[in-house]
Amino acid sequence: xxxxxxxxxxxxxxVLFTEEEIRAKVAEVAAQIxxxxxxxxxxxxxxxxxxVVFLSDLARQLEIPAQLDFLSITPFVPSADPGVVRIxxxxxxxxxxxxxxxVEDIVDTGLTLRYLLRAxxxxxxxxxxxxxxxxxxxRRLADVPIRYRCFEIPDRFxxxxxxxxxxxxxxxxxxxxMKQGVVKSGIFRG
Numbered sequence: 001x002x003x004x005x006x007x008x009x010x011x012x013x014x015v016l017f018t019e020e021e022i023r024a025k026v027a028e029v030a031a032q033i034x035x036x037x038x039x040x041x042x043x044x045x046x047x048x049x050x051x052v053v054f055l056s057d058l059a060r061q062l063e064i065p066a067q068l069d070f071l072s073i074t075p076f077v078p079s080a081d082p083g084v085v086r087i088x089x090x091x092x093x094x095x096x097x098x099x100x101x102x103v104e105d106i107v108d109t110g111l112t113l114r115y116l117l118r119a120x121x122x123x124x125x126x127x128x129x130x131x132x133x134x135x136x137x138x139r140r141l142a143d144v145p146i147r148y149r150c151f152e153i154p155d156r157f158x159x160x161x162x163x164x165x166x167x168x169x170x171x172x173x174x175x176x177x178m179k180q181g182v183v184k185s186g187i188f189r190g
Contacts (some may be wrong), residue, residue: 012176017151019173022161025150030061041065042099048072050105053162054133069093085112100125105162106134110142157183
């Protein structure tokens with residue numbers, strides 16, 4: 001549900017998910033993960049930079065031991081071929097014979113996620129699943145399995161809670177819809 005943007009950043013049109021809604025959904029997903037992985041110690045793999053906020057909150061809500069690791073891929077560029085990525089920061093630890101949960105901020109076309117699942121799957125983990133904060137299934141081009149998802153989203157440009165526009169807005173505690181004029185013009189109001 002879109003809410004008017006009363007107390008949010010002036011570059012936003014609406015708040016899509018409030019801080020409270022995100023907190024509640026992350027706790028719900030963490031409880032499910034804790035139940036599903038009971039007796040095991042998964043490794044949560046965050047995709048930098050967008051997943052950092054979500055991964056941190058998710059990890060703190062887990063009731064099981066878990067390790068964290070990160071990888072970074074070439075940044076998303078709207079004009080580039082979709083799904084063409086390169087790992088620029090690899091994992092620090094082996095995931096062979098480990099339960100791996102790939103944590104994503106947003107799954108859109110699925111092309112990048114498909115690449116990551118293939119690359120990580122080649123390392124022979126015991127299990128490999130995906131946890132996404134946001135799922136924009138309406139734009140899906142590749143069939144990718146998402147085991148845990150917090151929210152389905154509309155086809156709008158979103159920022160906040162780790163999502164950025166030109167490396168800004170990641171620190172907003174909610175997810176908001178950018179005003180179209182700001183995205184097109186690159187104007188920022190602090």
